[in-house]
Amino acid sequence: MSALPNSPLVPAGWQTIGPFFPRTFFNEGDNDLTRIAPTAPPTALGETIILHGHVLQEGGGPCVNAVLEAWQADALGHFRHPLDPGHAKADPAFMGWGRAWTDAEGHFEFRTIIPGSFADTSGPRAPHINLGILGSGIMRRLCTTVFFPQHAAANTADPVLAVLPAELRPLLLAQPDGERDGLRVFRFPVLLRGEPHEETPFFLD
Amino acid sequence: MPDALPDLFAPYDEHTQPQVPIQHYAGTYTRNPRRPPFRRPVTRTELTGPLDLSAKLHPGDINLAETNGKPAQGQLIYVTGRILDEDSRPVAGALVEMWQANAAGRYFNPLDQRDAPLDPNFIGNGRCQTDATGRYGFFTIKPGAYPVPNSNKWWRPPHIHFSILGPSSLSRLVTQMYFPGDPLNAVDLLLLSIADREAQQRLISSHIPTQQIEGEWLGFQHNMVVRGRHATPPL
Ligand SMILES: [Fe+2]
Numbered sequence: 344m345s346a347l348p349n350s351p352l353v354p355a356g357w358q359t360i361g362p363f364f365p366r367t368f369f370n371e372g373d374n375d376l377t378r379i380a381p382t383a384p385p386t387a388l389g390e391t392i393i394l395h396g397h398v399l400q401e402g403g404g405p406c407v408n409a410v411l412e413a414w415q416a417d418a419l420g421h422f423r424h425p426l427d428p429g430h431a432k433a434d435p436a437f438m439g440w441g442r443a444w445t446d447a448e449g450h451f452e453f454r455t456i457i458p459g460s461f462a463d464t465s466g467p468r469a470p471h472i473n474l475g476i477l478g479s480g481i482m483r484r485l486c487t488t489v490f491f492p493q494h495a496a497a498n499t500a501d502p503v504l505a506v507l508p509a510e511l512r513p514l515l516l517a518q519p520d521g522e523r524d525g526l527r528v529f530r531f532p533v534l535l536r537g538e539p540h541e542e543t544p545f546f547l548d
Numbered sequence: 549m550p551d552a553l554p555d556l557f558a559p560y561d562e563h564t565q566p567q568v569p570i571q572h573y574a575g576t577y578t579r580n581p582r583r584p585p586f587r588r589p590v591t592r593t594e595l596t597g598p599l600d601l602s603a604k605l606h607p608g609d610i611n612l613a614e615t616n617g618k619p620a621q622g623q624l625i626y627v628t629g630r631i632l633d634e635d636s637r638p639v640a641g642a643l644v645e646m647w648q649a650n651a652a653g654r655y656f657n658p659l660d661q662r663d664a665p666l667d668p669n670f671i672g673n674g675r676c677q678t679d680a681t682g683r684y685g686f687f688t689i690k691p692g693a694y695p696v697p698n699s700n701k702w703w704r705p706p707h708i709h710f711s712i713l714g715p716s717s718l719s720r721l722v723t724q725m726y727f728p729g730d731p732l733n734a735v736d737l738l739l740l741s742i743a744d745r746e747a748q749q750r751l752i753s754s755h756i757p758t759q760q761i762e763g764e765w766l767g768f769q770h771n772m773v774v775r776g777r778h779a780t781p782p783l
Binding site: 351352353354355357358359360361363364365366367368370372373377380381383387400401402404406407408412414415416422423424425426427438439440447461463464465466468470471473475476477479480481482483484485486502503508535536537539542543544545546547548 | 553555559560561564566567568569573574575576577578579581582583586587588589590591592593594595596598599601603604605606626632633634635636645647655656657658659660662669670671672673675683693709711715716717718720721722723724732738741742746747748750751772774775777
């Protein structure tokens with residue numbers, strides 16, 4: 344395993360999680376980004392929302408036992424990570440990471456907050472949530488990003504959304520889906536494989 | 549302040565990564581997009597990742613070989629290795645999750661409906677956090693091989709599933725570890741989905757000489773490299 348300087352090691356090959364990712368890995372609250380631990384109080388910063396949807400495969404059937412991992416900035420657009428120059432200002436009560444799995448209907452659900460926007464070296468990032476999707480037969484993580492329709496001006500300027508052809512951008516907008524327990528609900532449907540106008544756009548990992 | 553975190557992430561070399569679809573694996577046909585992925589700029593969201601995940605994903609399940617003090621069936625093994633980045637630097641504090649079939653090749657997961665015995669003393673999943681040298685370790689039993697349904701006799705070789713989180717969103721890795729010398733390795737369709745032969749071989753663990761292991765465990769060594777370099781290389 345020894346390597347000369349400037350002779351990098353090669354990252355390991357990805358493999359699928361297969362059909363049997365353990366249900367026992369999931370704890371209560373894993374899909375709740377608003378808490379840093381299951382017993383911690385939720386963050387007081389930001390608007391709490393429900394983000395849910397179905398993961399479907401080619402033909403429209405459900406993708407069962409898929410794993411979705413979410414990562415996002417806090418309400419003011421900060422990450423608790425040293426590579427964020429503003430990390431000292433990040434909300435200490437916000438985890439920003441969550442994991443959900445899909446049931447027999449392919450349904451998943453997260454509880455989180457609307458993330459803040461921030462200025463990145465690549466351009467102004469609109470409020471967004473990165474999703475990584477794992478599942479049986481998915482050999483490498485599928486990466487997509489959720490944007491919000493109420494931030495239309497910010498979305499227009501977002502440097503990541505901009506790499507998509509204009510006609511595909513609406514596929515990455517979460518759809519307002521009513522209210523539950525006083526929280527706004529957003530729906531983000533995922534189609535892993537389908538016709539070009541309906542297949543979810545994914546980004547190179 | 550830890551060592552400088554990786555901040556340089558080049559795309560994977562396609563030859564070292566699995567290509568789809570894979571014959572006899574229906575999900576690889578229906579669950580992978582037709583459209584090639586879009587290349588995006590690497591922004592702060594991709595560079596960062598949760599560094600305090602252990603508050604949520606609790607480490608500490610490192611002995612899978614017994615449940616409630618009762619021993620699992622099978623050959624006792626100890627699997628250990630280091631998580632390194634592309635600059636050969638140890639990844640300290642990474643969360644390492646693993647899951648596997650029992651000695652008869654059956655998963656505890658209720659979705660595994662194969663007609664092979666379940667072992668009441670074997671659940672088969674573990675989670676730990678790497679130490680300052682990037683090392684992880686699990687005490688477990690050697691998983692059995694199992695046939696893939698409707699596959700014209702494709703048997704998965706004994707393998708352990710691994711999931712590694714940290715320190716960046718882009719250093720996420722999900723992979724499988726195989727055992728040295730198993731004849732099923734050379735014909736496994738998942739291993740063969742990686743074109744580069746050396747990359748295939750890197751997913752196969754190596755024996756640790758028996759004299760180097762305390763207790764009655766057969767040792768297997770398996771390092772895993774996650775993506776990420778530091779823009780200013782070490783001197
Ligand atoms: Fe497996």
